[in-house]
Amino acid sequence: DAKTTQPNSMESNEEEPVHLPCNHSTISGTDYIHWYRQLPSQGPEYVIHGLTSNVNNRMASLAIAEDRKSSTLILHRATLRDAAVYYCILTSSSNTGKLIFGQGTTLQVKP
Amino acid sequence: EPEVTQTPSHQVTQMGQEVILRCVPISNHLYFYWYRQILGQKVEFLVSFYNNEISEKSEIFDDQFSVERPDGSNFTLKIRSTKLEDSAMYFCASSESGRNQPQHFGDGTRLSIL
Secondary structure: OOOOEOOOEEEEEOOOOEEEEEEOOOOOOOOEEEEEEEOOOOOOEEEEEEOOOOEEOOOOEEEEOOOOOEEEEEEOOOOHHHOEEEEEEEEOOOOOOOOOOOOOEEEEEEO | OOOOEEEOOEEEEOOOOOEEEEEEOOOOOOEEEEEEEOOOOOEEEEEEEEOOEEEEEOOOOOOOEEEEOOOOOOEEEEEOOOOHHHOEEEEEEEEOOOOOOOOEEOOOEEEEEO
16 A cells, blocks of 8 residues: 655644645555545544545645645645644555555644 | 434443444445544554445454444444454444545444453
């Protein structure tokens, strides 16, 4: 399973944009990049995913580098509710869809 | 919005007893998963299930564990003889079409083994 590297923690101020980086230098051509988050005392929550092109949804944007060796999750305007652990996960067409969670990035949002 | 629901939210069981954790996946989903998270640790994959059979399992998912989809709506995880180290949050997830599609998680069952 291809691995990802994320910073352990990041801080942001409320109502400011947040850019959460992820490195995945061993990504293969058919691996998708997924982002999930886990709020305190809750199950993981799907945020966004993509293959090659940048993606936008109501929660966030995903910017994927041209060589696909890194990606950035963008929260356009952080709220206190966005304080969570954010996980960058690669999935492969060759496996069963299992998600391999790392330690993720703990995002603190200051009022 | 449809949700994955898990019951009970908290289960306390004596060591050595059997426990069944229940999940109702989203109704049109075809792929089902169990994960666990020991307090303070990473979320760990246990098993994936598709077309009424296990498609992949981790090393954690030994002979003490089993999964079943007894009817069209429930998906259960059974631990035959619980151990202290089975104490964890157990999360069920489902996805519409597996592999590279989003998984939707329940809020989990906290299992406490005494």
